[in-house]
Amino acid sequence: MALIKKIRQRTGLAIGVIAVGLIFFLVGGDILSPNSTLLGGSSNTVGEIAGEKISYEEYVQKIEEAKFSFQQNTGRTPSENEMYSLREQAWQALIVERMFAEQYDELGMMVSDAELVDMVQGRNIVAELRQQLTNPETGEFDREQLIAFLQSLDDADPQQRAFWAQQERLFADARLRIKYDNLLSTAVYASKAEGKLEHKMENTVADVDHLFIPFYAVSDSEVQVTDSELKDYIKNNKDKFQVSNSRDIEYVAFALTPSAEDSAQVRREIERLTEELRATESDSVFAIRNSETNNAFRTYLAGDNLPNTLTSNVENLEKGGVYGPFLTQRSTFVTYKVSDKFEGTERMRASHILFGTEGLDENQKAELKNQAEAVLKQARDGEDFATLAMQHGQDGTSQRGGDLGWFGQDDFIEEFSSVTYAAKSTGVVPRLVETEYGFHIIKVTEMPQTQAYKVATVELELIASDMTRNEAYRNADYFAASSSSQSDFRANAQQEGYRVLQANGLDQGARNLNNIQNAREVIRWAFNDASVNKVSEVFELDNAYVVAVLTDKTEEGTASLEQVRDEVTTLLKNEKKAKIIAEKLKGKSSLEDMKAVFEGDASLGNTPDLRLGSTVIPGVGFAPRAIGTIFGIENNQVSQPIKEDVGVILVKVNNVTKAGELSDYSRYQSQLTTNSSQRTAYMLMMAMEELAEVIDYRYRFF
Secondary structure: OHHHHHHHHHHHHHHHHHHHHHHHHHHOHHHHOOOOOOOOOOOOEEEEEOOEEEEHHHHHHHHHHHHHHHHHHHOOOOOHHHHHHHHHHHHHHHHHHHHHHHHHHHHOOOOOHHHHHHHHHOOOOOHHHHHHOEOOOOOOEOHHHHHHHHHHHHHOOHHHHHHHHHHHHHHHHHHHHHHHHHHHHHHOOOOHHHHHHHHHHHHOEEEEEEEEEEHHHOOHHHOOOOHHHHHHHHHHOHHHHEEOOEEEEEEEEEEOOOOHHHHHHHHHHHHHHHHHHHHOOOHHHHHHHHOOOOOOEEEEOOOOOOOHHHHOOOOOOOOOOEEEEEEOOOOEEEEEEEEEEEEEEEEEEEEEEEEEOOOOOHHHHHHHHHHHHHHHHHHHOOOOHHHHHHHHOOOHHHHHOOEEEEEEOOOOOHHHHHHHHHOOOOEEOOOOEEEOOEEEEEEEEEEEEEEEEEEEEEEEEOOOOHHHHHHHHHHHHHHHHOOOOHHHHHHHHHHHOOOOEEEEEEEOOOOOEOOEOOOHHHHHHHHHOOOOOOEOOOEEOOOEEEEEEEEEEEOOEEOOHHHHHHHHHHHHHHHHHHHHHHHHOOOOOOHHHHHHHOOOOOEEEEEEEEEOOOOEEOOOEEOHHHHHHHOOOOOOOEOOOEEEOOEEEEEEEEEEEOOOOOOOOHHHHHHHHHHHHHOHHHHHHHHHHHHHOOEEOHHHOO
16 A cells, blocks of 8 residues: 555656656757757857858758759659758758859849740750650650640649749759859950960970988987977968867777678579569569669660660660679669660760850851851860860850750751751761851760660669668677777777777768768767767667767867877978988089988989979979979079978979970960869859858758
């Protein structure tokens, strides 16, 4: 009775505990995390762009938009790898919204209603739509599907209409970015003076003797450095020793490797399915039901690449033929059945460079045609077509070298298709082709083909069975539970024969641990929850269970002496060694006499064709200061000792052949322009991020 009374007295407390537990369960585990605002944790700011804080909610909304678009386009939920890409896409979208939108407005750039209509239902359907709306029988873009979809929007539910509005906005944003990138890349120009300098850098040549004295020619015992000197060196060279937030961990991975029995079981299953595939008359249904791959039944049109596993094992594919099972590099077993082999729609491949004429008057068109003719001549003379396309092309294909991919004769406007399909061989079409969009320079890259296939694929993953996984987890869990510190961690690993691995200098945005991919949860633990010497719980990754211990943490800023002691010691010692070497060479007039001072360590060499634009001396290494000296002293003059990262160098110039004058430096101007324009999009994004002073705290949440 006393026991029952006690239970009754504690009932209220028990109900309260259960209620609190249910609240925590419903709200989610993050309520007590380091980022929770409920108990005074850090804010929900995921970053800053141009001084404006980006909230967790705003960022997640962007991710959800990208995720929704992905699901609508693919019909499936994105994987974790794909979610990482979607998060990056959402983050870049936020940067673009805050930085590029202002640029577009200042430049008066826009996508007109007519242009957007052309992109989604006109002659120039954007690639994203062409890929989404394909005829399952032919695998080609189906305009009828597009028309039916657009007509159905009037009666569609609000979510579907919102999705289409979002898609149109994304298409317009992407087109604006292409316009902006193309505007800047085509605006890149190298002056005659720059072309002349490039010519000089490439064609000014020196015949030079060089003496190389490595730092090890002076013994370490001859130089001493103190902690005070090392700290002063760091203080005076802060830019060299900046560090970002990073973590060092040790970990043990319990690999989820399929056992021999697991492999045998999957092999038996794929062999059974292979025989059923051979006998079935419903190839597509059977493959879709039984395969663990996405494209279980696919039509390969002329020009499409068949699966490499199939073509590398079979030379001649026959209709009705069943091939496999094969073990793939993806650790899967796969069997193919050629359901049909037929002559499909004729398709070919070409690239083009478009000079757009929209909005130009006749005089402007004539001037543009002359420009196009000049570029056509360059292409016919053998200059790289892809480079010319990136430099001069005025449509979205320019960024991929003008490549149009494989297409049928009806896929493009008649004036364009008739010329490409009339070609008798690959190569640059010898004349400009004019269409309503402008002047085209065309290069046929693949002649028409018609061979098409329908292929059913049955693929099974070779993965660890539940029994194998359970055994690995038991071992990992016991190891984690019995290791309360780094010393325990190492001792237990040695006792059990586990290999302890290190991952040092982990960046806050890292996703992998050495060769273990998708290890984001481990990195988040290291930055958010872990303290030095703390052992983690068991992390379940794609192909392993992992237990880790945090061994060190580095905060952003100037490195401490202990963090870079070895590096700074070497640098400071080398500076002192360079002074000792210079002192020992005093009074010596020839390179041969100087070499004798460090006989056995120093090396004397000759380079008869060292160019002004070089940064490396053969047999010595990276030596920009020495090369600068070579082209700045008189013939037969021996230089002063020059300290480089690799050692001390002395040079004597025998002769310098200067680059001759040219009447035309356009080739060098074009070379500089091309190199610069190819980097424009990347450099532009880097510049925008720098101007925006982007601060990224996303590692705390994802």
